[in-house]
Amino acid sequence: MSSTLDNPFFARLWTVMAAHETEAIRRLRRENLAGLSGRVLEVGAGTGTNFAFYPDTVTEVVAVEPEVRLAEHAVTAAAAAPVPVTVRTETIEHFTASGGEQFDAVVCSLVLCSVGDPQDVARQLFSLLRPGGQLRYLEHIAGTGGRARLQRIADATVWPRLFGNCHTHRHTERSLADAGFMLAAARREWTLPRWLPVPVAEFAIGRAVRPS
Ligand SMILES: C[S@@+](CC[C@H](N)C(=O)[O-])C[C@H]1O[C@@H](n2cnc3c(N)ncnc32)[C@H](O)[C@@H]1O
Known part of the structure; x- marks a missing residue:
């Protein structure tokens, strides 16, 4: 498995999408990062959209972004961030913390839907967090009924491509619970009208805590 990703079409598409996010998604991003402190690992940072929203109680962000074209944007966003951010261009599966040091928090937004094996990544993130540390997540998740059917069709056809x-x-x-996390403050939010036939209209936002 390569340590970087090379998907020029997606990189261009995501750069445009990230620059045109709705205020509803920006509000969720701010909520996902609120109250964080200490050293943070951000997984799959994309163009670095989250960076501007880190509170100044965060002392350092190590951001992993394996898609080189997106990482270039993330480096630019890091330079303008209110807290120190280092961008590393490898997949989370290839990431090793320097000196085996653990993080106070892990941030995942719109990324656990894209990793190869979410169970393995959840276990890895558990081990990268200090006991008592939190994983903050803002993710697309499986819906129910007709939405679930739409999602399965999307996933089996063009969506991942x-x-x-x-x-x-x-x-x-x-996956997070199976890896040993305790879920706290978990809730769902719709950012688009429920009647719209879109597979990613609903988000899960919450905190997954590594027990002390
Ligand atoms: C939909 S984008 C979201 C970007 C960013 N997290 C955000 O909230 O704007 C998904 C991101 O996950 C990254 N990604 C995909 N697989 C990954 C992996 N195995 N390890 C780390 N990042 C990954 C992609 O390169 C992309 O930047």
Whole structure:
């Protein structure tokens, strides 16, 4: 497995999409980062959209972004961030913390839908967090009924190819719980009208805590 990703179409598409996000998604990003402190690992940072929203109680962000074209944008965003951010261009599966040091928090937004094996990544993130540390997540998740059927069709056809391996029907919170995390403050939010036939209209936002 390569340590970087090379998907020029998705990189261009995501750069445009990230620059035109709705205020509803920006509000969720701010909520996802609120109250964080200490050293943070951000997984799959994309163009670095989250960086501007880190509170000044964060002392350092190590941001992993394996898609080189997106990482270039992330480096620019890091230079303008209110807290120190270092961008590393490898997949989270290839990431090793220097000196085996653990993080106070891990941030995942719109990324656990795209990693190859969410169970393995959840276990890895558990080990990278200090006991008592939190993983903050803002993710697409598996819906129910007709939405679930739409998601399965999307995932089996064009969606992952168009959107950098994004799988819309993932039981992300179950993967986190199976890895040993305790879920706290978990809730769902719709950022588009429920009647719209879009597989990613619903988000899960919450905190997954590594027990002390
Ligand atoms: C939909 S974008 C979201 C970007 C960013 N997290 C955000 O909230 O704007 C998904 C990101 O996950 C990254 N990604 C995909 N697979 C990854 C992996 N195995 N390890 C780390 N990042 C990954 C992609 O390169 C892309 O930047």
